[in-house]
Amino acid sequence: MAKKQRQCLIGLDIGGTKLMTVVVDEKFKVLGRFRMKTRGKGKARKGGSLFDRVVECVDGAMKETKIGPKELLGIGVGSPGPLDPKTGVIIDTPNIGWKNFPLADKLSSRFKAPVAVDNDVNLGTYGEFHFGAARGGRHVLGVFPGTGIGGGILIDGRIHHGASGAAGEIGHVVFDPEGPLCGCGQRGCLEAYAGRLPIAGQLAGLVIRGQARHLAEEAGSDLRDIRSSQIAAAIAGGDKMVEQIVRREAARIGLAAVNVVNVLSPDTVVLGGGMVEAMPRLYVEEVSRAIKENALPFLAKFVTVVATKLGDDAVAMGAAKLVAERLAENQKNGKNTRNAKKK
């Protein structure tokens, strides 16, 4: 019996530490996953560029799920920004080293398939909206605390890009213009308090002062080793001061969300990223409390706060959905679907 040709989409999440793909069918059923470290180790990886690794990862996903070039309908990509979501050019990502890099064009030529690119956190929010914890929402704020604190905004179920293409930077809401230095060069941004590194900095202090027994066993005082899962384990083990510090910074994320609630009036706040995946309840509690206590009551009562359901898949699933929509739009407009990246 002849096998019916499958039609697949690939969603790719380009992170600072890992590349992650999902392969889905046209109904967004996950057929397989493939992941790699963003930066290679050992001799074999030395010469290769990040783009080579991205290609390798997509190839790997196709092999993993045994799909051929003709079965690949399109590739959606979530990348750190700023980037131009219309052209798929990555404008500047100090983290991963691209500058004015035409990612959509290059990936599209390489795989002879349409490619749509958007900001990773926008797509994480979009993924949760279509397939995860934010289903049923309409105006959605996504906050993804991890190394940085990314944000995504959906208005009427569509990603809001704003004038710059880079809207949603909740990590750079300023609490105190004289506050601690942020990675962005400004001072007192949310990320400079509530990102994983400044939290780890506070926690390392506890370890050194002997105030965090479990964390000392789990991680020690090197900020590189104090990861989300170590922090969660220490709190679960009973390190009260670790919990206090994390709750305080989760509440600060809540305060930033309060300001977005008062201005945008979303119905859903979805939290994701490494810290939330490790401690979903803690984050939902603190953000909910901040909104309840500090947002205007008339606006607060419309908001539900939820934690990611898709976890690690959120960005890649949102990316797959994005390229599917781009394909549908292009078909409607009678455009060549091999060129989905142009809107």
Place this chain on the structure above:
Amino acid sequence: MAKKQRQCLIGLDIGGTKLMTVVVDEKFKVLGRFRMKTRGKGKARKGGSLFDRVVECVDGAMKETKIGPKELLGIGVGSPGPLDPKTGVIIDTPNIGWKNFPLADKLSSRFKAPVAVDNDVNLGTYGEFHFGAARGGRHVLGVFPGTGIGGGILIDGRIHHGASGAAGEIGHVVFDPEGPLCGCGQRGCLEAYAGRLPIAGQLAGLVIRGQARHLAEEAGSDLRDIRSSQIAAAIAGGDKMVEQIVRREAARIGLAAVNVVNVLSPDTVVLGGGMVEAMPRLYVEEVSRAIKENALPFLAKFVTVVATKLGDDAVAMGAAKLVAERLAENQKNGKNTRNAKKK
């Protein structure tokens, strides 16, 4: 020679201190204005409700411009909120005393004309977008500091209402949850620092300490007498400490705008309201500076900060535009245009 029948729209701005109407033709040319105090004085006014005065004001506008009932296409109304922009019900306005008041319905029955209602600052922003300082923008933040600090958001040129219908409350962006008490019952909101009353409170202190000679002459130390125009006159007269205080609070409005810029990425920030009308240059300078210094550079560079061009007409002009659009929509959908309030 028979006169061609005119077709007019009325825009009405319901403020805490005054009611203000514009009458425009179909091309939004202003044919006339009519205004009244919101609260009547003397015996004749005693028994009348606010709704009676609103009716009186619309009547006055029609007489002023000699338009008859058949020439009146519709009435647009800007009111303090929260309100339901779909039904035109005013949900709760402590300032003017309406609670679940079906303003659109009542006004529509009274004048046998379609009525559209929205938040006053939304419509001020909308007026500036269509006819004033924010023309050419697409994603617009309006900030109107006066007694309160109102905000309005336009996304893709449309008023953003959010899940509650009441988005845009930039006056209640929280700077410090332990800060001064705000009229809304929360603490540390922008309005609790940078509204006209807390500014007047600081300035009255200067007057009492003899540190504001011109303001002492202009206004004295009673907060009721320290109005925007008195403050502007004192600064123009050379009261340096008055200027310092106002600049500091204008900069705080700038910081609140920074957070909206980082999240929404607007192309235009339009400032209006009493304080800005009295001191447009000071406010534009401080808000521009805050955005330039504190917003993410990639988002900040897309933003232009402007001061109101329509001044007192902004809300009423936005209201006239709103009802015109509602009429066009209803006509497109083949609905009875006598019932524009339902979307």
